[in-house]
Amino acid sequence: MAKPTGFMEYQRENPPDRAPQERIKDWNEFHLPVLDEKLQTQGARCMDCGIPFCHTGALISGMAAGCPVNNLIPEWNDLVYRGHWRLALERLHKTNNFPEFTGRVCPAPCEGSCTAGRMGDPVSIKSIECAIVDKGFEEGWIVPEPPPFRSGKKVAVVGSGPAGLAAAAQLNRAGHLVTVYERANRIGGLLTYGIPNMKLDKKIVQRRVDLLAAEGVTFVTGVEIGKDKPAEELRDDFDAVVLCGGATQPRDLPIEGRKLKGIHFAMEFLQGNTRHLLNGRTPKVGWEERSGYGELISAEGKDVIVIGGGDTGTDCVGTSLRHGCSSLVQLEILSQPPDSRAADNPWPEWPKVYKLDYGQEEYKALYGADPRQYTVTAKRFVG
């Protein structure tokens, strides 16, 4: 256990963020690093619960309660509290291939089910996770670790999002020769072309891809399996094929006026933006050209309506503000959640409570209010 009385002595401290007025001027990550000593104090708040709900990852009422990859959270909280960062990193990597991604973008169901959150604020698990792995890279502890032997088996992985990358990492570690096929021009799936830079810098993604390549994983971009390369070829050339193609299919809103100009799927907007930031005006070939995704859709000087109050909607808010939109409103079909848990949403369930995510926080800092309007159903587009 970290410090037996830590949860009574110390208050939770959230990681500092860059000021919204400043950060909307660029595409850099908005979280700031936290001092080691502060994180050690935060680690001291962990009670090393007999039943650590933080790492159960059980589905309760259809939602993940606790860490879905079963991170050994109390163990590394304790190690961080004691200053054993390298051991903490080893424990973290036991269950999580890419803590530098989850430490930045995971919604942290671990914190939602942390026992400390029953009576007060949960342990700052996500910040501690991120700091452990960031320190690991800074200190040079994370280096390529090619497998000591090769099995002689070849595996193809289709898709290079987090699922494909994790499958590749595990299979390579087991000694198989892995080739990852990706239809886009860059590796990473939605880590690269979905989640915007301010939440996850693309250098962080590339750093891990480079590490996997140095461990022996082969990456092939610009090849859509089933179009540019027949699936049968994979079955002939490999001992096994793992399909990690993600979802891609957007959810349409088939109401009157949907075909009017200026109505876009979130991914057209977000992906076009990230492509533009990363690639500039690189000509699109293969899947890029076929899909029609990838053009920059600028919100500069536009009146923007974001339909959907979830995380992707938030990314559209943050992106529109950075483009310099002239006005913005975000519509949410559900009613505004309560400030604290409702009776039918008890701990350790995922807490369905009102919060300002980064995009709404930025809007509020500029215009004084949350851009979301609740209980609004879009019935038709007029234009």
Ligand SMILES: Cc1cc2nc3c(=O)[nH]c(=O)nc-3n(C[C@H](O)[C@H](O)[C@H](O)COP(=O)(O)OP(=O)(O)OC[C@H]3O[C@@H](n4cnc5c(N)ncnc54)[C@H](O)[C@@H]3O)c2cc1C
């Ligand atoms: C805008 C947005 C923001 C998000 N933000 C967060 C967040 O903050 N936190 C969080 O936890 N989750 C977030 N998510 C969800 C998260 O990104 C996804 O759950 C995750 O990326 C799914 O991983 P995946 O590997 O299954 O699929 P994907 O990331 O979609 O990767 C699939 C890959 O397969 C490739 N592919 C598909 N078919 C083929 C083929 N035939 N041949 C070759 N390649 C193919 C695709 O091009 C793609 O690169 C967000 C999602 C979106 C859309």
Ligand code: SF4
């Ligand atoms: S539930 Fe919270 S307090 Fe208990 S072990 Fe997990 S992080 Fe520590």
